[in-house]
Amino acid sequence: MKIGLFLGCNMPALRPDVEKGIRVSLASLGVEIVDLEGAACCPAYGTFWSADEEAALAVGAWNYSIAEKMGVDMVVQCGSCYSTLKMSRHKLINGKLQEINEKYLSKVGAKYEGKSDTKHITDFLYNTIGVDKIKSSLKYTMKGLKAVVQVPCHTIRPSKILGFDDPENPQVLKELTRALGAEVPTFTRDKQCCGGAGGYARHNRGAALEFLKLKLDSMKEEVDPDCIVVSCITCLMWMDEAQEEMRKLGMIDYSIPVFDYNQLLAICQGHDPQKVARIAATPRDEVIAKILENKV
């Protein structure tokens, strides 16, 4: 199976180890990754969408035209990229496609016919690959570890445009994490947004930190997890780095390691943790050591 890996901006710029985790874990599942030659920013909601919607659609169509020319659908980890790419496609195939092709893409010899689509990586892993295949690729498991999941908002809402899971009670990331052998308990603020995306932290950092603290306190007090599993670069960086900031500020006195799902999958498949899970503000060594004790 061949997919186009849409990198976005944050992952290659700041967390290339996540990109490594995705590449090696998908390869272990028999997926062939194609690099999208000439892809650009998705673009994020805080950029062209906030100033000129047609420009946002033109950039979205540019990215799709590349995938379509290469004959692949795109798979993406970043929640923001996923949401904007799905939103672009939705608006394009429901009326703007011809106009955007004529006004913008045709000027640079590109074209998008509306064929190529985007899948979030958790959708791809759960619905295209399947948990049985994931389980049979494991050399180690998360047996004995308690993991909570942070489902990226951008992958469940607006459900009519981009949904592949129950928007009020999402299960895909939980099932994928259970497939690694972890226990996945629920807690009161299970479904709360992390608060890391958009302009919240930039415009009111104190409130954004307080908002995250509500969620972290809830999981710590109620289930005391060994780690948080995410599948969005913003959830990952925010929940990991803001924790460190809150410890320094004296807002919290605990530490909960945060992993991208594909980092854990790659470690469980026997890939080198130094390559697939190198960068973190909140130390993750204990969780990794525990996984490596659980040989299948």
Add this chain to the structure above:
Amino acid sequence: MPINLKEERDPELVKQIVEVGGEDLLKCYQCGTCVADCPTGIADEPLSVKRLIHIAKLGLAEVLIEDESPWMCVTCTGCEERCPREARPFEIVLAIRRWQCLEDETYIPQALTEIYERGHTQNVVNPMREELDLPEIKTVATREDLLEKFRQLLRETRVVKEHGYMFGIMEG
């Protein structure tokens, strides 16, 4: 900030917001679901789409132009999902941002120029790639010819045409 009804009204305001994508604004019946659901609810001055819609309907353009709360949106789209009137509050947040950018270009996010400059919001070629045995990045970041084509496409857009100097494009 309290709403001052003595303030000058602009009867065109709602129409202007609708034109830039807020077409479902008139469906809002001010129930407040969007406020109850918003992650910014714990901020001193939360983002209230309900309030922004009210301001727009009253025609208080001077108030709306000063209000930076739309830029605090987390883009979680909880309001969009749960609005009982399907007024699409998230689309309204984006529409108000666009209106603000049209009225006052200092609202245009710096990130647009970054994307024009290198195709991404930041430098995506991390020097750690080699150590991690990652393949070369093949986006516009490393493909000068494709980056030029991408810029050419952006030069066709209204926001770049109208604000060329922001993107380093000289007149003529």
